[in-house]
Amino acid sequence: MTTDAKILSALRANPGGVSGAELAGQLRISRAAVWSHIEDLRRLGYDIEAGPHVGYRLAGEPDALIADDLLARLNGTRVIGRDIRVFEQTASTNDVVEKLARDGAGEGAVVFAESQTRGRGRLGRQWLSPARKGLWFSVLLRPELHPQETTRLTVASATALCRAIQSQTALAPEIKWPNDILISGRKVAGILTELSAELDRVRHVILGVGVDVNWSAGELPAGLRKTATSLRIEAGEPVSRPALATAILRELDADYSRVCAGKFGEVANEWEARCTTIGRRVTIRIGARQLSGRAESLDEGGALLLRTEHGHLERVTGGDVTLEK
Amino acid sequence: MTTDAKILSALRANPGGVSGAELAGQLRISRAAVWSHIEDLRRLGYDIEAGPHVGYRLAGEPDALIADDLLARLNGTRVIGRDIRVFEQTASTNDVVEKLARDGAGEGAVVFAESQTRGRGRLGRQWLSPARKGLWFSVLLRPELHPQETTRLTVASATALCRAIQSQTALAPEIKWPNDILISGRKVAGILTELSAELDRVRHVILGVGVDVNWSAGELPAGLRKTATSLRIEAGEPVSRPALATAILRELDADYSRVCAGKFGEVANEWEARCTTIGRRVTIRIGARQLSGRAESLDEGGALLLRTEHGHLERVTGGDVTLEK
Numbered sequence: 001m002t003t004d005a006k007i008l009s010a011l012r013a014n015p016g017g018v019s020g021a022e023l024a025g026q027l028r029i030s031r032a033a034v035w036s037h038i039e040d041l042r043r044l045g046y047d048i049e050a051g052p053h054v055g056y057r058l059a060g061e062p063d064a065l066i067a068d069d070l071l072a073r074l075n076g077t078r079v080i081g082r083d084i085r086v087f088e089q090t091a092s093t094n095d096v097v098e099k100l101a102r103d104g105a106g107e108g109a110v111v112f113a114e115s116q117t118r119g120r121g122r123l124g125r126q127w128l129s130p131a132r133k134g135l136w137f138s139v140l141l142r143p144e145l146h147p148q149e150t151t152r153l154t155v156a157s158a159t160a161l162c163r164a165i166q167s168q169t170a171l172a173p174e175i176k177w178p179n180d181i182l183i184s185g186r187k188v189a190g191i192l193t194e195l196s197a198e199l200d201r202v203r204h205v206i207l208g209v210g211v212d213v214n215w216s217a218g219e220l221p222a223g224l225r226k227t228a229t230s231l232r233i234e235a236g237e238p239v240s241r242p243a244l245a246t247a248i249l250r251e252l253d254a255d256y257s258r259v260c261a262g263k264f265g266e267v268a269n270e271w272e273a274r275c276t277t278i279g280r281r282v283t284i285r286i287g288a289r290q291l292s293g294r295a296e297s298l299d300e301g302g303a304l305l306l307r308t309e310h311g312h313l314e315r316v317t318g319g320d321v322t323l324e325k
Numbered sequence: 326m327t328t329d330a331k332i333l334s335a336l337r338a339n340p341g342g343v344s345g346a347e348l349a350g351q352l353r354i355s356r357a358a359v360w361s362h363i364e365d366l367r368r369l370g371y372d373i374e375a376g377p378h379v380g381y382r383l384a385g386e387p388d389a390l391i392a393d394d395l396l397a398r399l400n401g402t403r404v405i406g407r408d409i410r411v412f413e414q415t416a417s418t419n420d421v422v423e424k425l426a427r428d429g430a431g432e433g434a435v436v437f438a439e440s441q442t443r444g445r446g447r448l449g450r451q452w453l454s455p456a457r458k459g460l461w462f463s464v465l466l467r468p469e470l471h472p473q474e475t476t477r478l479t480v481a482s483a484t485a486l487c488r489a490i491q492s493q494t495a496l497a498p499e500i501k502w503p504n505d506i507l508i509s510g511r512k513v514a515g516i517l518t519e520l521s522a523e524l525d526r527v528r529h530v531i532l533g534v535g536v537d538v539n540w541s542a543g544e545l546p547a548g549l550r551k552t553a554t555s556l557r558i559e560a561g562e563p564v565s566r567p568a569l570a571t572a573i574l575r576e577l578d579a580d581y582s583r584v585c586a587g588k589f590g591e592v593a594n595e596w597e598a599r600c601t602t603i604g605r606r607v608t609i610r611i612g613a614r615q616l617s618g619r620a621e622s623l624d625e626g627g628a629l630l631l632r633t634e635h636g637h638l639e640r641v642t643g644g645d646v647t648l649e650k
Contacts (some may be wrong), residue, residue: 098427122523144612148473148642151524178524195522198447199476199503200611200643203519286525287469317473318525 003027005072007037008046008058012072017054063132063214065112065242073246077253079108080139087111089131091118093138094194094208100140101196101204107142110249119210121190122179122318127210128221134230135211135245139252142204143260147197150205151302151317152267154179154193156259157207159270160251161189165211168244169235177277177295177304177321181211185276186229188212209248214238268298277304277321286319328352330393332362333371333383334400342379388457388539390437390567398571402578404433405464412436414456416443418463419519419533425465426521426529432467435574444535446515447504447643452535453546459555460536460570464577467529468585472522475530476627476642477592479504479518481584482532484595485576486514490536493569494560502602502620502629502646506536510601511554513537534573539563593623602629602646611644 001009006027010018024031038048038056045062061069067084074081083106090096090113097111116136119129129136141153161181162173165188173189174182181189192208212220215230231239258267272278283292284306293308299315306314326334331352335343349356363373363381370387386394392409399406408431415421415438422436441461444454454461466478486506487498490513498514499507506514517533540555556564583592597603608617609631618633624640631639 102423122525124526146611146642147520154524193524194528195472195520195524197520197522198643199479199518199520200447201449286471317471318523 001071002068003029003033003037004040005068007034007041008069008072009075011048011056011058015058017049017051017057019055023056061240061242063238063241065114065135065245069242070112070246070249073242074249077108077250078257079141080253080256081108081110081249082106083109085109085111087113089113089115089117092116092120092208093136094120094192094206097138097140097206098194098196101206105140107140107204109140110137112137112245120192120208121210122192127190127192128224129210132241133215133219134213135209135241135248137209137245139207139209139249140204141207141256143202143256145202145259146200147195147202148317149301150193150195150197150202151178152259152264153205153207153256153302154191155271155298155302156255156264156267157191157193157209157252159267159274160255161191161209161211161248162274164244164247164251165189165231168247169231169239171231171234173274175271175275175277176323177275178318182276183229183231183234187227188229188231188234207252211244211248213241213244264300264302268300268302272297277323281324282306283322283324284316284319285322286316291316291319292324326396327393328354328358328362329365330397332359332366333394333397336373336381336383337397340383342374342376342382344380348381386565386567388563388566390439390460390570392437394567395437395571395574398567399574402433402575403582404466405578405581406433406435406574407431408434410434410436412438414438414440414442417441417445417533418461419445419517419531422463422465422531423519423521426531430465432465432529433578434465435462437462437570445517445533446535447517452515452517453549454535457566458540458544459538460534460566460573462534462570464532464534464574465529466532466581468527468581470527470584471525472520472527473642474626475518475520475522475527476503477584477589478530478532478581478627479516480596480623480627481580481589481592482516482518482534482577484592484599485580486516486534486536486573487599489569489572489576490514490556493572494556494564496556496559498599500596500600500602501648502600503643507601508554508556508559512552513554513556513559532577536569536573538566538569589625589627593625593627597622602648606649607631608647608649609641609644610647611641616641616644617649 020031023034047060049057065086067086093111115131116129119127121127158175179191189211194206196203212230214232277295293306296305304316345356348359372385374382390411392411418436440456441454444452446452483500504516514536519531521528537555539557602620618631621630629641
């Protein structure tokens with residue numbers, strides 16, 4: 001953790017204020033150096049009050065993603081978020097992480113962008129990612145899974161996203177297979193899982209996550225209003241993006257640990273409980289092919305098991321799902 | 326095709342010689358320009374005789390891979406080899422093609438290297454690729470296949486390699502599942518299939534091919550002599566690498582077309598006829614797991630169907646195979 005991050009941690013741990021002398025002692029730097037870091041943080045938008053009796057006190061935080069701040073809030077995870085980078089703008093955070101992966105970056109690296117110029121969803125579709133309206137980020141994983149088991153990671157990401165959103169907003173997110181998070185039937189977040197593999201060995205997986213956080217109803221593009229929403233619209237108030245980002249990374253770390261420890265069954269049970277697709281009659285379009293039937297459950301690889309009209313059980317790993325009324 | 330490539334084509338089409346005037350007419354360039362290109366080709370190692378009665382005649386060719394020469398020999402394929410690049414040395418041709426793929430190169434691009442400093446086989450293993458001893462190259466494909474169907478491309482590459490080797494040497498190559506080409510029980514070529522995909526959509530596939538062509542018995546590293554061989558050792562004479570390279574690209578193009586046209590069944594039948602694994606009792610090690618049984622056939626995705634001792638049919642897409650005696 002950098003000194004800025006340590007100071008933010010100390011300020012949060014002492015909401016009543018902490019003296020410059022105490023900070024200097026904890027961090028083993030001079031009081032003048034503490035003051036200089038406080039000035040840095042103020043320039044980033046942190047409202048830090050200073051007074052003779054309270055010392056330094058954190059009175060307000062910017063609505064910005066700052067790597068040091070995220071590290072300070074995260075305060076240690078097993079894998080995910082050991083390395084966090086924030087870009088003001090990128091074409092696509094998945095592409096940035098792909099490049100990091102090829103340059104040998106360790107797993108758990110996370111790249112956020114305040115905005116993406118070419119954010120993408122599944123099947124090459126566009127994902128709108130304007131500045132500060134949401135969280136757009138990607139995570140590098142190097143799991144010891146067979147390529148066919150990587151669907152497990154999409155499943156685990158969905159449960160992690162749901163828990164994090166619920167903890168920060170008290171909303172009740174639902175999952176639409178394979179990768180959508182809905183609130184009241186409208187999409188609020190999505191997961192794009194990209195895989196680099198040999199036939200029998202995963203080299204790396206990139207989880208791309210997009211969460212529509214602080215769009216107001218008027219800001220959502222007209223074409224999306226029927227099918228999409230934001231946490232702010234649903235919760236009735238803005239949501240802290242840094243707090244949500246940290247919550248998501250922590251929950252992702254927990255669920256990734258469960259998958260790596262062979263406890264995918266636990267994750268799958270939680271997923272099925274939140275999934276609006278399971279138990280429903282659905283139509284799934286996969287390229288030119290179309291399958292109809294009842295979505296029964298997930299198999300151990302994370303694929304959807306669909307009972308077709310002929311009673312046959314099909315294993316489906318992707319496609320566009322339409323729920324029948 | 327470049328002018329150099331067109332001149333090589335014309336020289337090969339006229340083994341008795343072709344006049345400078347005729348070449349100039351065919352290519353719509355001046356006779357002085359023809360002479361200048363002939364000089365270029367001589368510098369690359371082509372032995373081109375010139376005389377008042379025969380004109381230009383191709384008397385000898387270098388043992389070198391030259392992009393123009395390969396294009397001229399190939400003389401048009403459907404997809405594979407529309408773009409050919411030759412490097413004197415690279416770390417790994419798969420890595421070069423990966424970069425081309427990300428930069429938007431079209432499918433069918435082929436990259437050869439005379440030598441690789443970090444050639445690799447399956448599971449991150451080293452693949453020795455010294456200068457001019459073999460063919461080390463990679464092919465970019467963008468098939469409309471589900472990620473789970475990409476094993477079909479390894480299967481199709483194996484049949485293509487066998488036909489090409491047989492046509493150039495009269496040897497009888499065999500296939501050891503999943504990716505080895507053997508002659509008399511020893512490995513002479515291998516295929517590394519690398520995949521970039523979303524969960525339900527292939528973005529691109531890179532076929533890496535290594536063929537041990539002209540090692541002499543004394544040159545093969547001592548540690549490999551029991552398990553590996555070269556075409557030269559088996560055939561008893563050196564093999565033309567440019568001719569073999571062209572034959573392989575042509576056969577790859579043919580088998581890739583068959584897979585794309587939904588005729589994988591044909592390819593699979595040919596594969597099974599050449600495969601020493603099918604019908605045998607085998608042990609397959611997949612990471613820490615080990616499976617034993619009888620290799621029965623390929624399924625429609627290109628995976629091996631293994632009948633275990635308990636009579637259960639397992640679908641296997643990778644691993645290390647040991648044939649039982």
